[in-house]
Amino acid sequence: MARDRISKSKGALQHSPSMASYEAARRGFSWTEARAALDGLPGGRGLNIAHEAVDRHAKGPQGRRSALCWLGKDGTRREVSYAELAALSSRFASALRGLGVGKGDTVFSLLGRVPALYVTALGALKNGSVFCPLFSAFGPEPIESRMAIGEARVLVTTPQLYARKVRGLRDRLPALEQVLLVGGDAAEAGCLGFEPVLEAASEDFEIPPTDPEDRALLHFTSGTTGRPKGALHVHEAVVVHAASARLALDLGPEDVYWCTADPGWVTGTSYGIVAPLAVGATLVVDEAEFEPERWYRILQDEKVRVWYTAPTAIRMLMKLGPNLPRRFDLSALRFAASVGEPLNPEAVVWGRDVLGRPFHDTWWQTETGGIMLANFAAADIKPGSMGRPLPGIEAAILRRRADGGVELVEEPGREGELALKAGWPSMFRGYLGEEARYRKCFAEGWYLSGDLARRDEEGYFWFLGRADDMIKSAGHLIGPFEVESALMEHPAVAEAGVIGKPDPVAMETVKAFVALKPGIRPDEALRREILGLARERLGPAVAPREIAFLDDLPKTRSGKIMRRLLKARELGLAEGDTSTLESGA
Amino acid sequence: MSEAEIEAMVLEVLAQVAPNVDAASLDPEVAFRDQIEFDSLDFLNFVIALGERSGIKISEIDYPKLASLRGCVGYLTAQQPAAAG
The missing domain is CATH 3.30.300.30 (ANL, C-terminal domain)
Incomplete structure (x- = not known):
């Protein structure tokens, strides 16, 4: 019976979701209003992700609330308040300015889930620089190609990762002027210490005027042919990050939230840094890699209320069976969601039966910048489905014609390519230096995702496979x-x-x-x-x-x-x- | 099998999954993933191959015990049928 829908009739909900009715929210939604829910830079100087994520929550008593609750591999636990995170990221922005790094310059990180990552990302954004995270388990080749295409000027990494993966590439990356090493006392030629640089920099930093269309984030994605593509996102993306955190993850300022994604991928930035902070939540950050018992302990001890994780991890937890989670008190958990690849129906139901909360599958891509389809807190879940489009998002099934145009597949259940009406705020604005490849993603005002899917008669989308060899x-x-x-x-x-x-x-x-x-x-x-x-x-x-x-x-x-x-x-x-x-x- | 034989078998299985690892430099006490590039899917493949090679049925709940070289040797030694020891 795994495919039976999971009903969200009013009586079944123990909490009132921030979006009470999907249909009403869709009818009443406008991006202009979503934008108005953000503060904007003081004095009408524009819109900057870092201001929305940190600085606006940092003043007064609410600034003492925890932005990050960091759990080290070795058992260390460190809370970082919104005020502290604002000060540290301002220091990093000052340091970048002092190093001559400016607007539009790319700042790369090659880090695990450590506090310096959040300081780097937010400081770079404050400075108007472009932040680009790399996956720390990448070998030297993916690192080199991405830093070359992204014209990295600054890299923040650790001494170990630098020695293993970057030192040998340095000669081939002439644009890379500064390498900052986190947590190392050994002096490395051509590098600076991250902490001393931060220490010496001022925490007074005024974010310069930022146009919502200014470049902010660079995320790489591989292609079926040719070199990796650098998808560019702008500061306006934060409108989607904040709105989708509320609508799709049911996340609010009172929530303790845990996103298990690695910061090297888009989920780890959009929903591992920006979205939860933009709504003022407390973000649990676990430095360690996947470990079932540790994960259940974190859910219990940190009283995680909203959890965003991935199908592979869920399936690994399922393999270990129901007895392990039953040893933990998971009653704080209110909402569980998944992203990465389609979540099989058994996993959705397993969440409900064993963890007490069904998983809500979501769908989006590097190019979309934020969640586009979701099973919502207030709406029935169809296990195995990716859900329905967010308010403000129009999704459709299309078929490409031989002449380069597209036609809508209106009939429910028919296969085609999942497409989104172009123009939502977190839509990527280009592939760095690859205008032709960017244009190929669009036809007649639609963004074509490369994912094959079908839509059922109730408007839920179902993933079928990739249209290409990815x-x-x-x-x-x-x-x-x-x-x-x-x-x-x-x-x-x-x-x-x-x-x-x-x-x-x-x-x-x-x-x-x-x-x-x-x-x-x-x-x-x-x-x-x-x-x-x-x-x-x-x-x-x-x-x-x-x-x-x-x-x-x-x-x-x-x-x-x-x-x-x-x-x-x-x-x-x-x-x-x-x-x-x-x-x- | 002796402990030395079991250790050789564990390293052999590790080399199947991650042939670029220098076995001589492994610290037996430290989890594989904390000293080499070894992700959770590698670990899953490693444990499955270890079960096949040793003929010992490794229960999934015991997987965490196999995180390091010492852990593998200790676990497999204890699980050996007594007659074979």
Whole structure:
């Protein structure tokens, strides 16, 4: 019965959600009003994310409230108030200005979930600089390509990550002027200490005038071909961050909130930093990686009321069974939501039966900047569905025509590409330096997501797959091209094709098919060598988990590797009309 | 199996999943993920492969006990059928 809807009739709700009726909220919603719920910079100087997230909550008695509740790996617990976070981020903004870093310059972070990350992000935004987080488990190759494309001027990282992943790239990144190292006393050539720089900087910093259309955030996403794309977001995105926190996560200023996403991905910034602070909530930050018992303990001890996590983690918790969570008091938890890849219906229901709260699946992408579809607190959940569009968002199923136009698929249940009417405030404003790729995402006023979906008769959307070869694994969108390029660096590899292989926990895992150069025989030692190289270059989240050797890879007449055919074979599916595929490219 | 044999088996399985790891530099007391690039999916693959290789059924609730080299050796040693010891 897992697919039965979960009713939210009034009697079933123990708390009045901030949005009482989805239909009424949709009818009455306007982005102008959502914008008016924010403060704007004093003196009408514009709109700045950091002011909305921190400074406006930092004055007077409410400034003593906790913005962050940081839990260190070693058991340390540190609360940082809104006033402290405002002062620290102002210091970092002053420091950036002192270093000659200005508006539009890119400040990168390569950090785990440590307090310096929040100071860096918010300080960069105050200074009018562009903040770009990198995933700290990336290997040197993804780091180098992203910092080169993003023209990083400043990097904030740790001495360990610097030594392992960045030092060897420094010569190839001429734009990178300053590297600030967090928590290290060992002096490293060409680097400054983060804490001493902060110490020496003034906490008096007035945010310069900020146009809502000024660049603010840069998030990288991989492509099926070519180099990674840097999706640019502007300060106006905070309108969606704040509104969606209330509407989709039912989050308010009294709430203790925990987002488990890594700060290196868009969720970790939009909903791991900006959105919860913009509504004045208290953000639990756990430095450690996923660990079931620790997670239940955090939910219990910190009295987490709103929890935003990911399907892979939920499925790992499910594997451990119901007895572990029953040892903890999870009664503070009011609302649980999920993002990353579609959440299977069993997981939604498991949340209700075992944790006492069903998971509310949400859908959005790096390019959308914020939650676009959701199962809402006040509306019935359809387990397995991504939910319905947020108030203010128009979503549709489209089909691309051969002439480059699109047509609406009106009939419920029919497959097509999930699209959003362009123009919401957190819509990406470009791929850095790639105008043509940006334009290709739009047609006739719609943003085309690349996700295939259908809409049912009640307006709920259901994910079906990707329209391209992108791989969804453990919440990350992985581009096969980047992985294939790293595999090709091994001298024995002639060709590589990379697909997403279905996986019960991670949705998909990266599987590589490799053809070797003439005369080289495949064996276990070579498999390990190639796998080891890929892990070294890319990091474990992006590298293949599995490598298979083939004599040669299926290709189109123009020589393009047919990943779809590799995938069809992997799944044991009929290969379809391959003659069409071969001539189609 | 002796402890030394079990340790060799654990390292062999680790090398299947993460061949770029230098086994000699591992601190046996420290969790794998705190000293090498080893994420939670790696860990899951590692534990499943360890169960297959050792023939010991590893209950999911015991997974946290296998977080470090010392933890793996201790756990697998204790779980061995007595006759085989």
